[in-house]
Amino acid sequence: MANGTSTNxxxxxxxxxxxxxxxxxxxxxxxxxxxxITLPNAIQSTRFSDxxxxxxxxxxxxxxxxxxxxxxxxxxxxxxxxxxxxGHVSDDTSFDHNKQTSTGVMQILGANNVAxxxxxxxxxxxxxxxxxxxxxxxxxxxxxxxxxxxxxSTYRIV
Numbered sequence: 840m841a842n843g844t845s846t847n848x849x850x851x852x853x854x855x856x857x858x859x860x861x862x863x864x865x866x867x868x869x870x871x872x873x874x875x876i877t878l879p880n881a882i883q884s885t886r887f888s889d890x891x892x893x894x895x896x897x898x899x900x901x902x903x904x905x906x907x908x909x910x911x912x913x914x915x916x917x918x919x920x921x922x923x924x925x926g927h928v929s930d931d932t933s934f935d936h937n938k939q940t941s942t943g944v945m946q947i948l949g950a951n952n953v954a955x956x957x958x959x960x961x962x963x964x965x966x967x968x969x970x971x972x973x974x975x976x977x978x979x980x981x982x983x984x985x986x987x988x989x990x991x992s993t994y995r996i997v
Contacts, residue, residue, distance in 0.1 A: 847949075847950070849947070849949075850949075853949065853952060854868065854871065854945055854946060854948060855868070855945070855948065856868040856871060856906075856943070856944070856945050856946075857943070857944045857946075858917075858941050858943050858944075858963065859941045859942040859944070860917075860921070860938075861914075861917045861941075864913055864914050864917045865909065865914060866904065866906045866914050867906050867907040867909065867914070868904050868905065868906045869905045869906060869907060870904070870905040871902070871903065871904040871905070871945060872902075872903065873945070873958055873996070874899055874900035874901065874902050874994070875899075875900040876898065876899055876900070877897070877898040877900075878893060878896075878897055879894045879896070879898060880892060880894050881893070881894045881895065899991065899993065899994070901966070901988050901989060901990055902943070902960055902963070902990075902991060902994075903987070903988045904989075905984050905985070905986050906984065906985050906986075906987070907983070907984055907985075908971065908983040908984065908985045914985070915971065915985045918965055918985070918987050919968055921965055922965050922967075922968055925939055925964075925965070939964060940962040940963055940964045940992075941963050942959060942960065942961060942962075942963060943959070943960035943963040943989065943991070944957060944958070944959055945957070945958040945960070946958075956996055956997065957996070957997050958994055958995070958996050959994060959995050959997070960989070960991040961991055961992050961994065961995075962991050962993075963989050963990075963991045964989060964990050964991065965987055965988070965989050966988050966989060966990050967988040968985065968986075968987050968988075969985065969986040969987070971984075971985055
């Protein structure tokens with residue numbers, strides 16, 4: 840065992856997701872990931888060869904969530920309305936264009952569903968909401984899932 844005292848491993852099933860702009864909307868996330876980060880290198884040119892050095896601009900992968908669409912479609916419509924208002928497709932006069940982003944919170948749960956870490960996504964902004972399909976040919980009920988992709992300025996894990 841390497842320098843740590845914990846022999847328990849993190850289970851991928853324990854997490855909760857919330858978006859500050861929609862405190863009363865449940866997102867029933869089925870899948871989401873802590874996005875990857877990259878620090879591209881910079882090149883320091885010399886007379887003899889180029890030397891790679893640490894860059895100074897982080898690159899953040901997008902944040903994608905798969906969620907169960909509730910029976911009233913409240914969670915799907917919350918994101919749909921957010922996107923259409925951002926794109927000025929809607930005439931919703933109640934939308935505050937000065938508040939285009941929100942904070943997202945993903946809680947990672949450990950044993951007994953107790954939060955062990957929290958991931959805060961700053962300046963969360965939806966960029967896509969995937970198609971949802973309805974079909975009457977399935978003999979079993981398969982509940983609808985939505986998929987939404989977000990950009991953000993940064994995230995931190997506490």
